[in-house]
Amino acid sequence: MARYTGPKTKISRIFGEPILGNGKWLGKNSNPPGQHGAQRKRKTLGEYALQLREKQKAKYTYGVLEKQFRKTFEEAARLKGVTGENLIRLLEARLDNTIYRLGIAPSRPAARQLVSHKHVTVNGIVVNVPSFQLKPGDIVSLKDKSKDNTSVTSQIKGKNPKFNWIDYNEAEMKGTFIAFPERESVPENIKEQLIVELYSK
Template sequence: MARYTDAVCRQCRREGQKLFLKGDRCYTDKCGVDRRPFAPGQHGQGRNKKLSEYGMQLREKQKARRYYGVLESQFHKYYEMATKRKGVTGENLLSILESRLDNVVYRLGFAMSRPEARQLVGHGHFLVDGKKVDIASYLVKPGQTITLKDSSRSLDKFKANLEANGSRPAPKWLDFDKNTLTAKVVALPVREDIDLPIEEHLIVELYSK
């Protein structure tokens, strides 16, 4: 599947805020947003004019895409899925994005960032209901279990990440046993479970035009 391969700090600078795509680096003085707090490109420093209604909607959609590392075609597919579910379309969209396996791995503390989680899933380190799943976009469902493979538990990468993220609680919709490194999906995520500063109604307005 296609993916973004340019410098990820450019995405944060374009949105004018930290998207936490580089793990620990985002909390240091090396963060691209802190060092160069303006949009990337030749005319980046001049992009301070007030956004139109469409511009605000577009930026919100781009921000959501970049938080979860999703390209446009797949993001639109998720929106179509959200419109077919019962409930509020914008909240359904965020619930679907939050249910991606790479996001679950990040939320559980196995990775320092969503891009790193995507890579770890792609390398086949995780099992869903006892079977290896190496597709980052796999959508987990209530009742399923996610666990780290036995052969991966001794790797320094996971030991370091789990220790660094030890104080970060798992979301309520995931029941995580830190002793067995196994999580159970107890429910679909709802808006209150998602701590990202996204105004999802603007995304719905954009796609409803």
């Protein structure tokens, strides 16, 4: 399964946001990456550059490479409703993202590893595909054997209460994907309309 394995801080500095986790280098004096990042005068980004930048930000945020992201967009375009909002809903419904949202893993890459190492079940069946699309009512849990693994359970911090589209039972280490989230409930700073405009060219 392909994934981004390059420098994380560099990507965060490009966008000026801690989209790949640790944002400790994004202080007031943080500069864009590169030898001349501080001195170089940046041109105002054009329309295409802004659209491309937003797509790249979404890809890095959710840990999806180009081919898979394009397929997800095409699926979103087929669904009823606003394409951009559908895209965010599909990305949020990925199994690895839901594991992260439930607080079972501290980051999306860590959630991806949990899934690929067969620690996670969906409706009682082991699923090792991070991009697995959940449907409303699906129950996500750690395997019984994994619940006794301290290296796995020590990472659990519990669900953020503002994520109202999922429910988490702390005692059973089990979560339920209740519904696809509304766009305003998703905290990621992504302008999905720019992505739609980019793919519509």
